Amino acid sequence: MDRRELADFLRSRRERITPAEVGLPAGRRRRTPGLRREEVARLAFISPEYYSRLEQARGPRPSREVLAGLARALRLSDAERVHLHQLAGAPPTPPPGPPREVRPSILDLIERLPLSAAFVTAADYEVLAWNDLAAALMEDFSAVPRGERNLLRRAFLGSLYGVSDRAEFERSSTRQLRAVVARYPNDPEVRALVDDLHRGSERFRALWASHDVASSPTLRKTFHHPLVGPVTVNCDALDVADRDQRVVIYTAVPGSASEEALRLLSVVGTQQLGDAHV
Template identity: 65%
Template sequence: MDKPELADFLRSRRERLQPSHVGLPTGPRRRTPGLRREEVAQLAHISTEYYTRLEQARGPHPSRRVLAGIVRALRLSDAERDHLYHLAGEPPGPPPGPSREVRQSILDLIDRMPQAAAIVLDATYEVIAWNALAAALLEDFSALAPHERNLIRRHFLHPDPAQRHYGLSGEEVFGLFAAGHLRATAARYPNDPGIRALVDELANGSDEFARLWTSHQVRTARHLHKTIHHPVVGPITLNCDVLVVPEQDQHVVIFTAEPGSPSDQALQLLSVLGTQNMDIDT
C-alpha cells in the first residue's frame, strides 16, 4: 500500500468534484475547491475521521468495501478505479457495477448534433450525458441529483402518470422493456448494491414494476417513432434511434424529426429557446 500516493490521489479526485456533480447543495462560504472530506465520507458510507486519515497518509489498509464506496463517492472512471485499487495494494478485479464514464468521442458526438436531442444512458438507464437540445426537449438534467436522472425509476415512480415518460408515446412498451432490461442488467452485475437498491425501491413502490419483474421478460421491441406533447412548442413527432456502446455497456438515444416537417421546425425553435423561461412540470 502506497499511503502518500493514495493520499495525493484521493485529494486530487475530491478537489475536482463540485457538489452539484453528486447531488449536494453548494451552500455559502465554501472556501475549499471541490467536495469537503465529510461529504466524500458521507457518500462513501464511512466515517469522516477514517477518510481524513486516508488523505493524510496515516490511515489503515482500506477494505474492498471501503474502496468500492470511495469509487462511487468520487465518481472515478474505470481507469481511476483500477489505479486506486493498485495504490491500496488490492487487485482491481472486475468492475463492480455499470460504467458511468462517457468516452470523450461520444460527448463530442452528441454536442455536434445541434438539430438532434441526444442522451447517453448507463446500463441502469441513468442519464449520464446529454446535449442542450435534449435538456430543452425533456428536462434540465443538470438540475437533478444523479439518482433522479434514472429513466426507469422515473417511469415507475413518478407521481404524475402523464409525465413519467416525459409525455412520450409508447410508455406501455417502455415499461415492458425497462423491467426486462433492468433484470438483464442485474444479472450482469450481481454484486452491485446500487442495482439491488434500485430494484428493491421499484418493487416496493410500484405494483406495475413488481408484476413485470416477476414475469421474467428480458427482451421486447422498442418504439422507434414517438410523439411528445411539449408544453412550449406543442406536439412533436420524433424518430428514436438507439446506438450501443458495447465496451461501456451504454446506449446513446438520439431523437430527430423529419427534415422540413413541422416537428423539425419545433425542434429548431427549442434549440433556440433552450431551457430558459420554460416552466415545465416534469
C-alpha cells in the same frame, strides 16, 4: 496461459513506448526501441528478474495484481488489457457495476449532432450526459439530483409523462433491467434501484414477475411538450459496448412540423420551460 504469445505481446507493447512518455530520461545508449525491461518492471512494481522471465516465456502465471501493474506501466488500452489477461489465462473480472464515466469522444459526438436531441444512459437507465436540445425537449437534467436522473425511477415512481410510449418503455426497460441485474449481481446501486421499484410500483412488480428478458426497440415516439406542442421523433440507439452504455438520438422528419418545433427548442433552450418533463 500462452507463455510465448504473452512474451511477444509484452515485448511489442514495451518497444512502442518512449521513455519520455512515462517521465523517464532517454539516456544516450539505447540499443532497442522503447523502454528497457527493468524500466517496465519498475513502473509495474515487480522485480526486473520476474519481468525478464515473462518476456522469455518462462515465467509463472502472473497474478491479477501483476497484470494490473503491467497494464498500467505499458499504457494498455481497454482491449489490450483484456487481451493481456486472456494470454495469461486470467480473464479480467467484470466491473462491479455499470460504468458511469462517458468517453470524451461520445460527449463531443452528442454536442455536434445538428437538430438532434441526444443523451447517454448507463445500463441501468441513469442519464449520464445530454446535449442542450435533449434538455429542452425532455427536461433539464442538470437541475435535478443524480438519483432522480434515472429514467426507470421517473417512469415508475416519478414524473415521466407527456410521451406517447410510456407503457412500452416500462415493459422494455424492465426486461432490460433484469439482464442488467444478471450482469452486475453485486452492484449496490442496481440492487437499490430494483428494491425501490418493487416497493413503490405495483406495475413494476407485475412486469418483473413475468421474467421476460427480450425487448424490441421503439422506433418513433411523440413528446407532448408544454411550449411547442407535440413533437414526433425517430428514435435510434447506439450501443457503446466497452462501457455498457447507450447513446439515444431523437430526430424529426426533415421539413415536418416536429422539425420546426425542435428548431424552436434549440433556440429557446430550457429558459422558458418551467417544470417541463419527459
